[in-house]
Amino acid sequence: MEASPNARTVQSYEEIAADYARETSGSGVLAEALTRLAEAVPAGQALEIGSGPGWDADRLEDAGLPVRRTDITQAFIDLQRARGKDVDRLDAISDDLGGPYDAVVMLHVLQHVEPKDLSTVLRKVADALRPGAWFLVSIPRGEGASWEVGESGRRYYRALRTKAEFLDALSGAGLEPEWTDQSPGDDGWLVVMAQQRWSGSSND
Template structure:
């Protein structure tokens, strides 16, 4: 059977995890958004989907939150465990997310989710949040989907999304956008924090 785009993308991350961790250490590309989440949810438990090297989880824990770190790439799991962190293997498309959580963090991940899986994934996130819980997500702005070759020479599946498309999908899942941040350059990142309604979906 042909590997899914998600599985092929994970294979690429397996090969470059060490370099990725080194290149992103201390940069805090979306550190402002992570700080915003910590201010909105000053206490409680956060589920991080796609922790990677774990730098964002470190920031949230430094702010006093408890973080369940998860990833699908074994190389990232191994890197974090070597740092003494607990990390669960989790596939957001096929696995249950558990909960309820006070917040869910999903940065640089949703871009690798195929359009057909977007609604089910957001539905899982909503179900995993307690009423009033917050969801912080980032996507590259744009339209269309396909394969992109990174500087490493490895291929990654990316699904770009417009702001309206993402906000509509969040609302359909019962997640009300409460804060957005847009990078100024064309094709930059859109970061959204959305709140699960008290009555659920």
């Protein structure tokens, strides 16, 4: 059986994890969003799906918010463990997310999820959150799905969504967008903070 686009993308990250970590070290691209989240969640615990090298989790923990770090890429898990961090292996598509959490963070990850799996992942996030808790997520804006070849020569599956499509998908999962930020123009990244609004969630 042929590997799924998500699995093939994970394999690409397995091969370039160390280079990715060096290139993104000290990155402050999402510093404002991470600060907003830490201010909105002064106590509790966050789940980070797709921690990668762990730089965003470091920033949240420096701000006082404990983070359960997870990734599906073993090379990123090994890299963080070598830094003395606790990291769990987690597949957001097939695994239980645990919880309830006071926040879930999913940055630079959802573009690798096939459209057929998006609603499942978002509902799992909503179910893993306490009512009123927060979801911080980023996605590249656009339309359609394709394979992108990075500077390393590795291939990555990317499923793009328009802002309207993604905000609708969040609302449909019981995650109400409360703050957004985006790159100028018609493409680039969209960052959203959404709040768990389903009073009937299994985490009540």
